[in-house]
Amino acid sequence: MRTDTGEIIHLEDYRQTDFVLERVDLTFELDPTETKVEARLIFHRREDVASDVPLFLNGDDLKMTGLMLDQEEIAAADFDVAKHGLTIRDLPATAPFEITITTEINPQANTQLMGLYRTNNVYCTQCEAEGFRRITYFPDRPDVLAVYTVNIIADKETAPLLLSNGNYLGGASMGDGRHFAAWFDPHPKPSYLFALVAGDLGVIEDTFATLSGREVTLKIYVEHGKEARATYAMDALKRSMKWDEERFGREYDLDIFMIVAVSDFNMGAMENKGLNVFNDKYVLADPETATDADYANIEAIIAHEYFHNWTGNRITCRDWFQLCLKEGLTVYRDHEFSADQRSRAVKRIAEVRHLKAEQFPEDAGPLAHPVRPTKYREINNFYTTTVYEKGSEVTRMIATVLGADLFKRGMDLYFDRHDGQAVTIEDFVACFAETSGRDLAQFSLWYHQAGTPLVTAAAAYDAARQVLTLSLEQMVPPTPGQTAKEPMHIPLRIGLLLEDGSEVPVAAANGAEMTGDVLHLVERAQTVTFDNIASRPVVSFNRSFSAPINLQFEQSAADRALIARHETDLFARWQALNELAMQELVAAAKSARAGDRIDCDLTVIDALLTAAADDTLEPAFRAQVLALPGEADVAREIGTNNDPDAIHTGRQQIMAAIAEAGRDLFSTLVETMVATGSFSPDAASAGRRALRNSALSYLVYAENHPARAVDAFKAANNMTDLSQALSVLAHRFADAPETKEALADFKERFADNALVIDKWFSIQAAIPGAAALDRVKSLMADPLFTTSNPNRVRALVGTFAFANPTGFNRADGEGYRFLAQQILDIDPRNPQLAARILTSMRSWRSLETTRAEHARAALREIANGTKLSTDISDIVDRMLKA
Ligand code: TRP
Ligand code: ZN
Numbered sequence: 001m002r003t004d005t006g007e008i009i010h011l012e013d014y015r016q017t018d019f020v021l022e023r024v025d026l027t028f029e030l031d032p033t034e035t036k037v038e039a040r041l042i043f044h045r046r047e048d049v050a051s052d053v054p055l056f057l058n059g060d061d062l063k064m065t066g067l068m069l070d071q072e073e074i075a076a077a078d079f080d081v082a083k084h085g086l087t088i089r090d091l092p093a094t095a096p097f098e099i100t101i102t103t104e105i106n107p108q109a110n111t112q113l114m115g116l117y118r119t120n121n122v123y124c125t126q127c128e129a130e131g132f133r134r135i136t137y138f139p140d141r142p143d144v145l146a147v148y149t150v151n152i153i154a155d156k157e158t159a160p161l162l163l164s165n166g167n168y169l170g171g172a173s174m175g176d177g178r179h180f181a182a183w184f185d186p187h188p189k190p191s192y193l194f195a196l197v198a199g200d201l202g203v204i205e206d207t208f209a210t211l212s213g214r215e216v217t218l219k220i221y222v223e224h225g226k227e228a229r230a231t232y233a234m235d236a237l238k239r240s241m242k243w244d245e246e247r248f249g250r251e252y253d254l255d256i257f258m259i260v261a262v263s264d265f266n267m268g269a270m271e272n273k274g275l276n277v278f279n280d281k282y283v284l285a286d287p288e289t290a291t292d293a294d295y296a297n298i299e300a301i302i303a304h305e306y307f308h309n310w311t312g313n314r315i316t317c318r319d320w321f322q323l324c325l326k327e328g329l330t331v332y333r334d335h336e337f338s339a340d341q342r343s344r345a346v347k348r349i350a351e352v353r354h355l356k357a358e359q360f361p362e363d364a365g366p367l368a369h370p371v372r373p374t375k376y377r378e379i380n381n382f383y384t385t386t387v388y389e390k391g392s393e394v395t396r397m398i399a400t401v402l403g404a405d406l407f408k409r410g411m412d413l414y415f416d417r418h419d420g421q422a423v424t425i426e427d428f429v430a431c432f433a434e435t436s437g438r439d440l441a442q443f444s445l446w447y448h449q450a451g452t453p454l455v456t457a458a459a460a461y462d463a464a465r466q467v468l469t470l471s472l473e474q475m476v477p478p479t480p481g482q483t484a485k486e487p488m489h490i491p492l493r494i495g496l497l498l499e500d501g502s503e504v505p506v507a508a509a510n511g512a513e514m515t516g517d518v519l520h521l522v523e524r525a526q527t528v529t530f531d532n533i534a535s536r537p538v539v540s541f542n543r544s545f546s547a548p549i550n551l552q553f554e555q556s557a558a559d560r561a562l563i564a565r566h567e568t569d570l571f572a573r574w575q576a577l578n579e580l581a582m583q584e585l586v587a588a589a590k591s592a593r594a595g596d597r598i599d600c601d602l603t604v605i606d607a608l609l610t611a612a613a614d615d616t617l618e619p620a621f622r623a624q625v626l627a628l629p630g631e632a633d634v635a636r637e638i639g640t641n642n643d644p645d646a647i648h649t650g651r652q653q654i655m656a657a658i659a660e661a662g663r664d665l666f667s668t669l670v671e672t673m674v675a676t677g678s679f680s681p682d683a684a685s686a687g688r689r690a691l692r693n694s695a696l697s698y699l700v701y702a703e704n705h706p707a708r709a710v711d712a713f714k715a716a717n718n719m720t721d722l723s724q725a726l727s728v729l730a731h732r733f734a735d736a737p738e739t740k741e742a743l744a745d746f747k748e749r750f751a752d753n754a755l756v757i758d759k760w761f762s763i764q765a766a767i768p769g770a771a772a773l774d775r776v777k778s779l780m781a782d783p784l785f786t787t788s789n790p791n792r793v794r795a796l797v798g799t800f801a802f803a804n805p806t807g808f809n810r811a812d813g814e815g816y817r818f819l820a821q822q823i824l825d826i827d828p829r830n831p832q833l834a835a836r837i838l839t840s841m842r843s844w845r846s847l848e849t850t851r852a853e854h855a856r857a858a859l860r861e862i863a864n865g866t867k868l869s870t871d872i873s874d875i876v877d878r879m880l881k882a
Pocket of ligand 1: 126128129265266267268269270271304305308327383
């Protein structure tokens with residue numbers, strides 16, 4: 001493990017390499033504990049580099065067994081091996097030269113899952129961001145692009161399959177029980193996109209005919225016996241390939257595209273050139289074992305990794321500060337894909353829910369950082385929701401500011417101009433500035449200023465003059481290392497609705513540039529007027545969430561209800577209802593804290609139930625209306641001095657009030673929203689299931705009896721319905737015999753399916769209340785629990801810390817102490833996993849003082865640990881910094 005050195009990397013220190021890497025030739029002799037790697041690297045010195053400048057190659061945890069220059073051993077005096085790399089002196093001044101390095105590595109002992117490791121007897125690599133240096137000494141940085149040839153030698157029986165990037169060159173038996181295969185990738189790539197997979201796997205195969213008529217072979221490799229569960233992923237892949245051609249004009253560029261699903265993986269998936277490696281959670285699905293959410297995730301992640309082929313692989317990042325160049329853009333592309341494949345409004349609602357639940361807290365806490373950071377201690381810790389999701393929102397805003405046509409032309413220019421290069425955010429933005437003729441300097445602050453902007457709005461209507469005046473102010477809160485902020489360019493989509501629901505055109509205003517319904521807020525304070533408005537309009541702000549901001553705008557419940565009934569922008573309808581619900585939840589939490597009676601405004605209940613009952617709206621949308629903001633959302637809205645128990649109590653009461661008022665509607669929905677025919681994972685069917693399950697859980701609430709959930713559990717013929725019924729039972733009636741029986745039944749039925757058992761753990765880890773901690777501890781003793789599988793650890797420990805506000809934030813601080821122990825336990829094996837789970841404490845400063853003090857003590861306990869990884873040191877230090 002890399003222990004912390006405290007070194008910080010700065011963007012301003014970037015400089016290009018002294019040597020150009022021309023070609024890479026790798027030979028692997030695979031062995032579970034003693035794999036031999038030979039790397040032959042052809043370099044030449046750049047013209048302006050002095051002849052005495054040495055070559056430095058990164059390395060991490062390597063044992064070097066040979067080092068040659070042009071096939072001659074290098075004398076000990078001419079090189080140094082240090083902890084983080086290899087320095088070679090006395091190299092040719094002008095001529096190209098070949099360095100041959102032999103290293104020995106132990107894949108079996110690689111528990112951090114970076115570099116070459118073993119998972120279920122399969123050899124597998126993960127190189128992003130800095131894993132390649134754990135395979136051989138190498139200029140392991142994204143701006144070093146080279147063409148790779150890879151030779152793989154392995155035992156034929158245990159590893160009949162030998163895969164790497166690019167096209168298959170050939171292979172043969174070696175007579176000693178081993179065989180070999182050779183691969184060649186003609187596209188220059190950085191080392192983080194290298195991949196190797198070897199083992200014994202099953203496969204499903206298909207083909208795709210590209211835009212220009214080439215036939216591409218598609219293969220998805222999974223464990224034997226799981227082939228049938230990969231068909232949905234294959235379908236999603238083909239739809240992704242087609243969509244990228246139609247929407248972005250991007251064609252695939254190799255003869256073969258492969259996906260391998262593995263069960264031990266630190267993240268979702270990885271876009272290695274021509275050989276994507278996936279967490280099997282995002283490949284495997286069938287109705288009996290996967291929920292509708294699983295299907296949607298598979299579709300989105302298959303698309304995401306495929307789209308990286310152009311945004312990330314063909315055009316890559318100059319350095320890791322530019323991570324959002326590939327991630328933010330690729331998330332934007334997968335969001336658009338899902339919106340086109342499913343319901344655009346429902347997709348947007350889900351995106352905004354996720355953004356607010358994950359990114360807004362990050363941006364408001366000690367881990368806040370710009371979309372394009374300027375310094376880091378551990379790059380693994382910057383694969384964040386800010387880089388990914390806010391990065392996507394920034395891309396979306398470019399499209400909003402420019403309009404669809406100019407955005408498309410900017411993208412075309414980007415692909416055209418930078419193909420084959422490693423570039424920066426500035427290069428990307430310049431393409432849009434050029435095609436639009438717009439100065440995007442102020443807009444670029446979205447990349448550089450951290451923190452969620454707060455826009456405060458007021459509306460005044462002058463009936464005599466028929467003028468509407470909007471007073472707008474923006475403020476970007478201070479974040480670590482950034483105290484003073486400049487005003488941003490905020491593209492706010494707005495709508496004006498009259499009392500009868502009709503819409504007033506807003507294309508022209510005084511005091512602000514408007515493009516269509518987009519109002520460009522660019523000053524710290526801006527007064528905008530609209531003329532010829534016949535009667536007082538209701539203002540609908542931030543339609544389709546055109547800007548990722550917090551908005552403060554006093555608006556009556558009646559006005560919000562009007563938006564909920566009449567907005568043409570469906571997202572805005574949901575937003576108005578969500579806002580109404582949020583106000584009730586915040587008020588209820590405050591009442592619960594003060595020991596006051598909790599009421600729910602009838603206008604609000606009526607607005608929610610009216611939308612939920614509206615047959616002209618799609619069921620998936622109506623389900624989103626019924627899904628109230630979660631407890632963590634309420635905590636974020638309250639902002640400071642939070643008491644999770646009061647928030648929980650208040651929310652329960654509001655749910656109960658809605659359940660009671662909506663009994664008839666919910667009964668009708670449970671009866672009518674039934675599936676017809678055989679199971680289909682399509683968005684419309686999923687929407688009906690979502691609405692029915694939501695209605696069902698409200699009914700169980702109103703009845704305060706498990707019978708209906710037990711029936712639903714028994715009747716379920718798909719995992720969506722089954723896991724929903726089990727959640728309702730477990731979360732409402734944790735100690736009831738019916739719940740115990742259902743949990744036991746579920747466990748027995750799915751004991752041999754790891755992904756379903758993950759659900760069994762996470763449903764229980766999320767059961768609210770102070771008893772959760774003991775439950776989690778006893779689940780850790782269950783024979784099915786293992787600390788070596790990241791999905792399992794996330795399902796139990798991760799769910800408890802991220803998704804159980806009352807359990808984790810127990811007033812006595814035991815939840816935090818437990819997490820500290822877990823982090824210290826996981827860190828030496830898998831620092832990336834530990835660091836990710838530790839970010840669950842990112843909002844600790846917004847807790848009331850007793851809990852905050854306990855949280856601080858737990859963080860200090862971690863900080864005092866010995867031999868912490870860079871990953872954990874970095875997170876814990878930032879979280880504790882005042
Ligand atoms: N680049 C990958 C994606 O978002 C994610 C990734 C980055 C990753 N680092 C990783 C995956 C480490 C696994 C392990 O598409
Ligand atoms: Zn990505």
